[in-house]
Amino acid sequence: MPENPYSQILFSAGCDSGVVRHCEVVASVASRFSGDSVDSELVRAGSMMHDIGRSVTHDISHAQEGARICCERGEREILTEIVRRHTGAGLDADECTLLGLSPMDCVPQTLEEKIVAHADNLVKGSTVISIEERMMRIADLSGRSKKKIWRLAMEVELLG
Structure with missing residues (x-):
């Protein structure tokens, strides 16, 4: 059994070892941006828990599923x-609707939310990649989505 309590939660929710390892690497990347202006423990918790919804599905709805699981577990709203808000650079209510998700604002607002979303963008599986490589991997997304991801990266990278 893993020593990390967040890893234990992910395993008990039904996440496989690949998802858990991904979350551990995201937490490591996110820690680079966790300075005095953010709640470092919240960034760690969010980084570790961001993909708990992958215990249910690996499609785009995993973030909303994960938020539902967190609510059921009694996790803090923050x-x-x-x-809920970690996918790419976030999805607004219209984007959620177009993707068949519940129409809600899923755009990162707080620094902690932005750090986790950006760190997740920098990890493919359990491999750390550059923002440039991430941008190449999302070439098929809309220009608007790519701009949002790039802007998020530039904002968070200033923290590191």
Whole structure:
């Protein structure tokens, strides 16, 4: 059994070892941006829990599923929102609707939410990649989505 309590939660929710390892690497990357202006423990918790919804599905709805799981577990709202808002640079209510998700604002607002979303963008599986590589991997997304991801990266990178 893993020593990390967040890893234990992910395993008990039904996440596989690949998801848990991904979350551990995201937490490591996110720690680079956790200075005095953010709640470092919240960033760690959010980084570790952001993909708990992958215990249910690996499609785009995993973030909303993860938020639902966090609510059912009685997690703090601030942590639940990190999970809900971590996809790419976030999805607004219209984008959620177009993707068949519940129409809600899933755009990162707090620094902690932004750090987790950006760190997740920098990890493919359990491999750390550059923002440039991430941008190449999302070439098929809309220009608007790519701009949002780039702007998020530039904002968070200033913290590191």
